[in-house]
Amino acid sequence: MLAAIGVSSVQEIFDRQIPEGVRLGRELDLPQGLSEQEVFAHLSELAARNVSAEDELSFLGAGMYDHYVPALIDMLTERSEFLTPYTPYQPEISQGGLQVMFEYQTAISELTGLPVSNASTYEGPSAVAAAAYLAKLHNSKRRLVVSAALHPHAIETLHTLAHGYDMEVVEVPLAAAASGAGAGVTDAAAWAAAIDADTSAAIFAQPNFYGAVEDAAALSAAAKSAGDPVVIAQVDPITLGILRPPGACGVDVAVGEGQPLGNRLDFGGPSFGLFAAREEYLRRMPGRIAGETVDVDGRRGFVLTLQTREQHIRREKATSNICTAQALNALAGVVYLAWLGRRGIVELGELLLARTHYARETLAALPGVHKLHDQPVIREFALRMTAPDGSCVDDVAAIRRRCLAQGVNPGVDVHALSAREQDRGVLLVAITEKRSRADIDRLAEVLGAAVAAERDQAAGPAPVTDEAVPA
Amino acid sequence: MLAAIGVSSVQEIFDRQIPEGVRLGRELDLPQGLSEQEVFAHLSELAARNVSAEDELSFLGAGMYDHYVPALIDMLTERSEFLTPYTPYQPEISQGGLQVMFEYQTAISELTGLPVSNASTYEGPSAVAAAAYLAKLHNSKRRLVVSAALHPHAIETLHTLAHGYDMEVVEVPLAAAASGAGAGVTDAAAWAAAIDADTSAAIFAQPNFYGAVEDAAALSAAAKSAGDPVVIAQVDPITLGILRPPGACGVDVAVGEGQPLGNRLDFGGPSFGLFAAREEYLRRMPGRIAGETVDVDGRRGFVLTLQTREQHIRREKATSNICTAQALNALAGVVYLAWLGRRGIVELGELLLARTHYARETLAALPGVHKLHDQPVIREFALRMTAPDGSCVDDVAAIRRRCLAQGVNPGVDVHALSAREQDRGVLLVAITEKRSRADIDRLAEVLGAAVAAERDQAAGPAPVTDEAVPA
Amino acid sequence: MSAIDENHLHADPGIDGHHPHHPTSAAAAGPLQRERATTIFQKGAPGRRAFVSPPLDVPMPPPEELLPPRFRREQPPRLPEVSEPEIVRHYVGISKRNFDLDSGFYPLGSCTMKHNPRLHERAAALAGHARLHPLQDPERAQGALELMFNLQGALSEISGLPHVSLQPSAGSHGELAGVLLTRAYHEDRGETRRKVLTPDTAHGTNPATVTMAGLEVVKLATNPDGGIDLDDLRAKADADVACLMLTNPNTLGLFDPNIEEIAQIVHGVGATLYYDGANLNAVMGLSRPGDMGFDIVHFNLHKSFTQPHGGGGPGSGPIAVSERIAPFLPRPVVARDDDGTFALEHDREPGSKSIGRLRGFHGNYGCFVRSYAYICSLGADGLKDASEAAVLNANYLLARLREKGVAEHLPLAYGELCMHEFVLSGGPMKRALKIKTLDLAKRLLDFGFHPPTVYFPLLVDEALMVEPTETETKETLDAFADAIAQILAEAAADPEIALGAPYATPVRRLDEVAAAKRPVIRQALD
Amino acid sequence: MSAIDENHLHADPGIDGHHPHHPTSAAAAGPLQRERATTIFQKGAPGRRAFVSPPLDVPMPPPEELLPPRFRREQPPRLPEVSEPEIVRHYVGISKRNFDLDSGFYPLGSCTMKHNPRLHERAAALAGHARLHPLQDPERAQGALELMFNLQGALSEISGLPHVSLQPSAGSHGELAGVLLTRAYHEDRGETRRKVLTPDTAHGTNPATVTMAGLEVVKLATNPDGGIDLDDLRAKADADVACLMLTNPNTLGLFDPNIEEIAQIVHGVGATLYYDGANLNAVMGLSRPGDMGFDIVHFNLHKSFTQPHGGGGPGSGPIAVSERIAPFLPRPVVARDDDGTFALEHDREPGSKSIGRLRGFHGNYGCFVRSYAYICSLGADGLKDASEAAVLNANYLLARLREKGVAEHLPLAYGELCMHEFVLSGGPMKRALKIKTLDLAKRLLDFGFHPPTVYFPLLVDEALMVEPTETETKETLDAFADAIAQILAEAAADPEIALGAPYATPVRRLDEVAAAKRPVIRQALD
């Protein structure tokens, strides 16, 4: 090969191209290579030092959920034909991937009740920011009004990106606990008040971060009458079998985290962000979109379409900079939805609804444990822990530690996640179809004991040895 | 569908065909069906109650070994195209499977140094019995002479099947410990003496059940000069990168357990049996054989060939009754061999040789632990445990229990496996490339302590509490 | 190309429309046909490799010391020298030259090609199953033993026979166990019975097994209804008969209505009744071999219980037996002790009547995991539903194939209804249309279907044995029936099309005679 | 059909030999072409399903109580109604309409389509990784945090920059982070710089990112050697320049020999230097962006570090930065505490300068597992070997394509040697042979190759950008070069062949204009 190139060594190829001053000239300071079995042993050892959802009874959620992933998804995503190609730039040999995108778009459109969907964005929170950018492109206004009941990561991401967009973010607080709806939902009055003629987008979550079903139709209507913003809802796709879809609630753009649809937890990624909108936003959507067409012989086929939105064509005028997205994760999503099917998504929704209700009622009956709000909940709900004097318990962490020691992870310490004052004492509990009634009862037992012990300890020192048995 | 059939119910189809007296008329007494997630949870729970080679430091072998299975094997065996078809009865749409068989046959032929191989038999011990049947078909003689150093399961299987063949099995004992070679190898004199003109086959294992490299060439030569038997060797394919192949040792038929070649442990199956022979046995071989040919347009292709040997054509005159065999396991085998490659199989052999030698020397240096024999060993070796008075320790089980409590499975208690007197006090230790020097040193430490403790206990009662920590 | 790339049920099966009489012309060659088969041994280059050895971490004594030269191999085996990417491309590539069940309809009679749920692969791959050593101490393998115990129990309940051995590796291995059991049973009673009755519809493994077990095959005739000829049976049932081996429903897809009488006759002469369980998929939860009077049953876990077929295995062939046969069962079996723990029962007592082992270890456990998962998924109701749907699908497809245009050429060989499969005769087709069953089968390849089993059972002229299974949709059955009709119509117009088929497969008809005459069964290397 | 079924490097790429001028005739239609695309929404039947719900094991209050009607969906979403076997057949079937890296050569420039070892999939699937919740307490996720920490360290060492954030989800997300960091850096110094310089060879994500980050793109010219035009740079480098974004080697596959001077100029005006790491595969262990003077680098783990591309993701785009940029990094990052435990460092102090989060949680951890496994497998020596082999392969293929018969039609656009990829110009081909780069690409499909990247970079007329990667064999490179030569020879004889290509793919050229004009982007349902 060297002779064909006309060099005497590989070294020469580099020497002739890389200036001496920027050659490394030493070996990288990294370990030497390992055999396959050694690498696998190392990665297994690291895995063994993580407590996965397989190793404890977990009620963690807050954006990613331990739903059951059917085995056929692994089989399909591991097929070379789906796993190893890149973006379908050559449609003639990429009809598989393109058709998957087209089917995915159909499924998301059906779920959201909105006519257009792209083929995926990165994940949930960044999809919110991408939707805000769509609003900016659409109306060139400067204000982003966002409910504080969004996932904290979504709000933080929006702040980061809005700086780049040269937009201002206005947060709408939660309704006060005294109000009719209880705390944990967007304050409707403040929402309406925050939206003005300069508001580019108004953003809420459904169900919101605290698990509450918001009055989406009312929020949308209020936004539209207070100004002319793009109404953006961050939705949870798994709830849309039973929940009124955003398209039927006056929402313009629906985004959300796709992980619950057949994707692994993977310590937070990769997953996918769903992104659907009303027709009028189609030509400003970010990301890939597959469209139907015909070939020269009249056969039905699919292509990447509306590419003039995209960076590789429009460069600095593109509607987004996104290039590599989450095709394989979106494949898992659409296969999952096909697996659930028209009936299954409703049945699953009803099961979650019933179990989550049962869990909320059971846990809220424990002394010192209260519902954060009274809104309906579907697969997650927030609890507030109180001290015997009724004040909120600061140290959810201590309660959680007691539960963890029993092999039960009771959910997310919201304040630890968000660092927001409003979230002190709040525990967010997620229920999937994998958490049976027996599991919920076990949580109630363990959480009840943990709260009681903390309250006792607050009252006076007492030994906790009998509970400190390692899992 | 019922209308097309012309019945009013499915029940009617059955009622019209199954006599009332043999209809079940009740539900099966089995649990009701479960959802996918429930079944998976149940199977996971059962799995969790097994101590796998992942859960302990295991030196178990004696026929199946914890070799590293490269990831690409899983990927290929899980491809629908290999996993879900059946026997390639329609060659035009089964070229993939047929070519795999052809490649497999080539690899086995290369390994064994014998020109013909079938496409797989069930597994190791039954392959020995299948080879004996080949001998019967070949020479119609009645005596099967078999070394007692075969795997006990192979000997037992041979007895079972020989009854059907109307053949007699004569076992050749191990050489006495006093002899030059030490115990653990076939007694050469007894071997020669046992073989006579009526001997259909003479069968030995290489390396034998006790890990010893036998003098295969000498055994074959002795057999041929004592009579005219078919010389059958049960071989371990993983050793054949460095060990003189059976074809070069005068062996006529080589059989063996294929599991070490890229197959899982699977609690003993499925795996595959390899079966190779000299040319003259070709038309009496059991099982499928793929052969090369051309199609009507002259393209190279593969078919199942020599089918007139087989049950579906020859029925009661078939050379074997085998039908469904182990195609997928054989695929794993040939992919593994391609992965190892021409150099890798030698390197792996050398690594095993060195580590096994190190392990044997290290363990045999422990008080009360002795080599069973001095023959070379490649990946497994037998130890004899003795009491302080030099008598053999009956209770290998007790020693093993002490090791297990430390998370180390020191190997197989041979007497527990074979129930043969000769195997009392014998521990069989397997070393694969997954067992590092550090692992071997750990075994030495744990085994040394266990033997010492047992010897102490034999000497007088002493507490063992400090060792009885659960793994 | 169609046969292996798509379950395209409505596709034009594509001979070049312009050249119907020149279907072998290069013009019709599909791309996979342009690819010449190259084995892995013909790829790569010296020095290439995928394997990287773990480090040599122990002292290395002189090689002669470890293994004297006379034991050493002189030249390494000429295995391939290929990198990992080359291996992946090679095997992914040739995999595409296979048709498979996940890609299309596979109505291979007698083989029960039902869908293989991927859950089973996931469960079987769990380390606690896949990496469990067979000689792990029973106390440390309780999950596996419980699984085997439960599976034994389920198979016992499904077959209606009290004792089960999971050991046999496949159906024919189960048959061998069964005939050896029969021999042992008779020998234990001091009898040497030499004959085994097998109907002429029997699968080839039945007679082959009888011979391997040292007994002698006596054929039984089939009556005009497709069942056992009772007169023939009565005539042959004598004191030298060890056993009658029967498949019920038999290989014609027919349930023998005289089964009770047959059992009576066989038992009347002191012989045993063996049930070839390959067709159990017709009767799960509906009728049980034990209740029919059978003494020994084998199951094909890779048929009724959906172990994937793997291109020809692995399978698993457990057996269930009646009380009188139980003492002779291969050992070990799994038993539950009084304290609820599970044990491998060896029965090594001196007086043991067990025929002994048939193989190493405990059977194909990996298959047990899958079939047990299947039984758990379906449950009592689901198993019955599966058999009902299998029989419904078969009868529906049969009805579709009894329509005008097909039935005259491919009449049902026996009976009116069928169980889970049925057998058509291609005899009239051969006479009227000049194409044989083989030609029809080959032409089906172009339509993207795996053909039915052909030329079996032997007593049917030009047999075509169709087993759709319960996991196929009505749309698929209709498309298959349409394809058959289309092929027959096409043959009526021009038999050459079918005679030259297939056209769209990676290779076309292969010269099997040449392959057998001068066998080339391995890659030549230099 | 060839393009997606086999890496058949020596195959006749098959236009019907008898009709070279009628390649679109039905005679040439391959079987996948006869199959009309049918979506999963068009399959199944009412009532069919795969999902079985776990039992309702809790009391069921009245539905209105759980969820009032006004919140309820009225009609279920019209998802498919299909059984599991139908789903499997459907997706297995359409998967076969994809070309993929495991099936053939994929020299897509700028994309580094190197082999994806299956070990990585196995490791990533371990429950301890795959089923780890992102909000698991850090003490209970030490393995994951250590992995991330080690990966941060390795990327830091490879890039020569001290601080790493793993958060960005892909390359362009990393770019966005990078430009926002630059903005934050300048703003922190009280400067509002509005301009970002990008060469005209830049990938589209660079300018698109600049706009999204609120800054303004200023284009830089390329000099005749393919590097940055230093005069243009000097002219444009002023106090309003925030950053220069550069790919090095650039998208022409050329290492900019003036990189040190460029860095000097850019730093001289107080701007930052951003390294688009898409081409890092050329220089791993050989030259480091940090040593070249770059302040910010993004990595494409799905390129240099072999995360499978998944049909267009997932990817992962970590960034590494110099000390001066470090305070602004997105949080959290993984840190090692003094006691050896690993923690997520959030930096929530009031004075925090962090630009904040770019997404939820910690980044695409599943990708980290794979790329970390890759780095462990290769090690210091292996990474260098990989880059050397990538560059060797590219130069060898370039040499083959500079042979007579090809070079006159497809000259190298710039330079003599190349790094890991090279760009040819199809301009002369277009003029002499009347076929465009697009036609050449389409004709390559018939030969079973994925075409190179086409029409990028923009400054090359009829660009063809070829990146073979290090995991391809010489045999494959030769076959590809031969195919190119053959296509050119064929075009010289008859350009219509390439103009009409492809022929052997599941569909042929598609009407993209119609697709964009009246977009149909979902299945219509009734």
Ligand SMILES: Cc1ncc(COP(=O)(O)O)c(C=O)c1O
């Ligand atoms: C009726 C019948 N009996 C027996 C067998 C043999 O079963 P196996 O292939 O599992 O050995 C078969 C399988 O093909 C069969 O169809």
Ligand SMILES: Cc1ncc(COP(=O)(O)O)c(C=O)c1O
């Ligand atoms: C040079 C270059 N820069 C940036 C990118 C964008 O990377 P990503 O697709 O990961 O967002 C690409 C990828 O296609 C690229 O080739």
